Amino acid sequence: MTIRACLVDELPPGSSRIVPGGRFGIGVFNCDGDLYAIANYCPHDGAPVCLGPVTGTTQSDGSYQASWIDEGRILRCPWHGWEFDMRTGKSVVSPTRRVKTYPVRVENGCILIDD
Amino acid sequence: MTDALPLIDCDVHPAPRAPSELLDYLPDRYQGTVATMLKNWFRMNRGTGVFTGFGSLATGMRRDAMPESGPGGSDPALMERQLLGQAGITYAILIPLTITGMANPEHEAAMCAATNAWMADRWLGDYNKHGRYRGSIMVCPDLPETAVEEIERWAGHGGFVQVMIPNMARGSYGLPQYLPVFEAAARHRLPVAVHINRTPGMALLSPVGFVSYYFEFHPQYTLYYFPHVASLAMAGVFAKFPDLRFVLVEGGVSWLTPFMWRLDHYWQRFGSEVPWLDRPPSEYIRRQVLVTTQPLERPAETKRLHEYIDWMGSENMVMFSTDYPHWDYDHPEPTLRRLPADLRARFAYQNAAHLYGFTEFAGSDQAPSTVPVS
Numbered sequence: 001m002t003i004r005a006c007l008v009d010e011l012p013p014g015s016s017r018i019v020p021g022g023r024f025g026i027g028v029f030n031c032d033g034d035l036y037a038i039a040n041y042c043p044h045d046g047a048p049v050c051l052g053p054v055t056g057t058t059q060s061d062g063s064y065q066a067s068w069i070d071e072g073r074i075l076r077c078p079w080h081g082w083e084f085d086m087r088t089g090k091s092v093v094s095p096t097r098r099v100k101t102y103p104v105r106v107e108n109g110c111i112l113i114d115d
Numbered sequence: 116m117t118d119a120l121p122l123i124d125c126d127v128h129p130a131p132r133a134p135s136e137l138l139d140y141l142p143d144r145y146q147g148t149v150a151t152m153l154k155n156w157f158r159m160n161r162g163t164g165v166f167t168g169f170g171s172l173a174t175g176m177r178r179d180a181m182p183e184s185g186p187g188g189s190d191p192a193l194m195e196r197q198l199l200g201q202a203g204i205t206y207a208i209l210i211p212l213t214i215t216g217m218a219n220p221e222h223e224a225a226m227c228a229a230t231n232a233w234m235a236d237r238w239l240g241d242y243n244k245h246g247r248y249r250g251s252i253m254v255c256p257d258l259p260e261t262a263v264e265e266i267e268r269w270a271g272h273g274g275f276v277q278v279m280i281p282n283m284a285r286g287s288y289g290l291p292q293y294l295p296v297f298e299a300a301a302r303h304r305l306p307v308a309v310h311i312n313r314t315p316g317m318a319l320l321s322p323v324g325f326v327s328y329y330f331e332f333h334p335q336y337t338l339y340y341f342p343h344v345a346s347l348a349m350a351g352v353f354a355k356f357p358d359l360r361f362v363l364v365e366g367g368v369s370w371l372t373p374f375m376w377r378l379d380h381y382w383q384r385f386g387s388e389v390p391w392l393d394r395p396p397s398e399y400i401r402r403q404v405l406v407t408t409q410p411l412e413r414p415a416e417t418k419r420l421h422e423y424i425d426w427m428g429s430e431n432m433v434m435f436s437t438d439y440p441h442w443d444y445d446h447p448e449p450t451l452r453r454l455p456a457d458l459r460a461r462f463a464y465q466n467a468a469h470l471y472g473f474t475e476f477a478g479s480d481q482a483p484s485t486v487p488v489s
Contacts, residue, residue, distance in 0.1 A: 046446065047446075053178065080443065
């Protein structure tokens, strides 16, 4: 089933919205022109994960040293701060845990999600 | 779904909407220093502006619990919707965190008095038309006479159901200087709650020094309770006030069992050092100490947690809590699901109903003992 999310023009880079779909709604994010669709359900405790901030994360450069990476690609859950890579849905810290992601595409200026 | 069970949430944090809410209750001499401190506190709790303290990467608050303005926990409509509505909490025990253990006891006591008056007017007054909030009388234990006056001021109010002291004072709570506070609480049949409220770094003195990371700090909350529990037991505070109850909030559950084993281990050998005890320390603790669930330990195998709870040796020592609106909030359903099925009702509301005198639940041992899990 295909869900019509909104027009591309209605979702400029840096913005997001939640549309009906799945059991919990689906968050659609525009990250610098890349679109991601993510189930609004955190696999940890069921929080509305798509209400969290889009941010980056850290990468170890050896003990006591770290750099900031993936700015704009990490979704952080609003309740307990779990981090998910929006490109894969995988938890940054424990990649066996993941949020459900959906294929998303644009046709005739409209954002479509395949559920 | 958790609405099959009543829920008494023993750790909920209301906050003032703006510094002026508390400043109105403070004597003039504190307007300068306290105004500055409150403004910093607001910056921290809004997650905006410049706050130079070291905090959680996830911010101190559930993001979706932030109102349009003011910090999390400051908007009564939002709290009603999220806590009493979505989370299904029947009664909330309110614990304002407007103070931590402070450098200056007079300042701390003034903040306690202001907070209590503000709570009585707002969260136990205007905002409590539904009658589902109960408060904590905050006192500064390092000014015992002032603390006793504060307890006397509010004990008859009805909305306050416990006395609250910070996790950090000048010494451990078995020291004789704190006895008047506990005597007053016992006289008014009010439990004494202790809540952890610190930031990491130099503010957390562990037994071996200071912590560096927030992640390192948070699991060590429990460390605050070991010395207080040992001190209260050995000094005979439990023995002196057998009807007094202590509630240790936000320290988790499972640590207490092995600590009781350790406290009892040399009872025969050292009992004569504390001859006012007529039974091993764990028996006092089992009778008089309660812990709240959040942040509930989540071992990979839940049955291991159940073993620790079983080994506590009492079903009366655990009460449910969420810590709303903070980032480490425990939602009822995934929390209750991890508790032993035959104890869910007891932990969800029966122990708290008994402790805080919610008489409508009296004789409710027949209440459903399991929570349907969605």
